[in-house]
Amino acid sequence: MTLHADLDAVLRKHLKYVDGEALDPDRPLRDLGLDSMRAIDLLFALEDTFHVVIPDELLTDHTFATGRSLQVTVDRLRRQATQPTDG
Amino acid sequence: MIAERYRDAVATVTAVAEVHAAGNDRHAVFPKEALHELRETKLLGLLVPAEYGGPGGELDDLVDITIELGRHDLSVAMIFAMHCQQVRTLACCAGPRLRAQVLPAVAEGELYLASVTTEPSTGAQLLVSGSTTSLVAGQVVVDRMAPIVTGGSHADAFLITVRSPDGSPNQVDLVYATADQLTAEVTGTWDALGMRATESVPMHLAGAVPATQIVSSHQDYRSIVATVFAPVAHLGWAAAWLGTALGAYSRVIGHIRGPAGRRGFDPGSDLLKTRLATCRANLDVTHALLRHTARAIATDSDIARTGVQLLVNTLKTESAVRCFEVVHELVELAGLRHGYLPDSPLRLERSFRDLRSASLNFGNDRLRLVNGSLALMDTRSDLV
């Protein structure tokens, strides 16, 4: 699996220690320089780019662990956003 | 209140600290007399669990004792609190082998531990390290500048943050090293405005220690910082600062009530009363926050959660600001003779200089920035 190009691009801006290569989806983002202060900026960037709202209960270390975990979360939220709701 | 079993020991230490405080401050030298008593009374082993020969003291004991030490000498209180922070971290997070190697000696008063977290390149940040290490034949090779180490040239051992062997700057380890495993070179002097008796010298630490001395190989470093290292530091610092502000405040009250004070002050003055009330309010608010945070740390099932982390950081920033405000106000109240001159028995001048360090000792701005980010992650804003 590789990350969506737009996710790779957003992530890259918030990680201090990445090189030119495509991001390894399973590399811990912490190791690449994500800290709590950068995480909040990343959160806003993700929400703006993908037009989703990441709810509080998903603002966990688990969600922000790797590129893959973020991609799964964002994909799911986008699917939910486009699904018709009752009423 | 200090538990009965520690009371005599604390009284012994404070009596000695009191005698040497002014001289140590003047000459910016370490309170070795007080450290000697901390060793002899075994208070250095306060937080060592009973299974390793210690009294198994709790965080409340640390807070009570540090406040009392702070009343007499902030440098001594800080030295004690920071040592206890290292001990607690080892007791909680080190592997069984390292615990068995270190804790019994701490309980006997044989080991005084210093803390090395600050780095020239990354400042006070705990979660980043620029000090690279390598692993050679089961040994961690450490070679690190340490710009400010409280009691560094008097310590028997150090807990040191370093970059994990071959890791990125965000991969940090906490390593235990004894003074005789390292070449610990003092590279400068400590001639500071206050906290002069902490003798917080710059050092260069180099050497190799067995990989079994990596504390964080047994528990994730970030979780150690969030659940033990930072909370216990903030509790200890806040207690030390509160003790010093409290000591200054009570000396001023005693002075106003005494015969000399009656001549110099008008206890009927409205200004004097409102100033004292403001000081007392700052002391009570700090104390309440300190006790509340201590309880949260002792009882919350998840100290790493956002609400508790916010509280732990707020304790640091608020106690730093308020305790300094107390002595600032007391200087204004007491005036030049007792507020500004170093030979006054009220010792406001020294307390003022010492407490000025509080907001800088892990920069308040830095912590507020962290707390601002955490706040944005907490939409419901449930208070702890």
Ligand SMILES: Cc1cc2nc3c(=O)[nH]c(=O)nc-3n(C[C@H](O)[C@H](O)[C@H](O)COP(=O)(O)OP(=O)(O)OC[C@H]3O[C@@H](n4cnc5c(N)ncnc54)[C@H](O)[C@@H]3O)c2cc1C
């Ligand atoms: C008495 C005393 C004893 C100490 N003992 C020890 C010890 O034993 N071991 C040890 O390792 N360290 C020790 N320290 C160092 C301490 O832990 C801090 O690292 C140090 O005080 C921070 O120094 P700094 O202000 O230069 O660094 P920084 O934290 O880099 O701050 C510099 C300035 O920039 C601001 N700033 C920095 N980063 C940010 C940011 N992200 N956002 C906004 N503002 C920011 C700060 O508020 C400050 O004004 C001690 C400090 C004192 C005062």
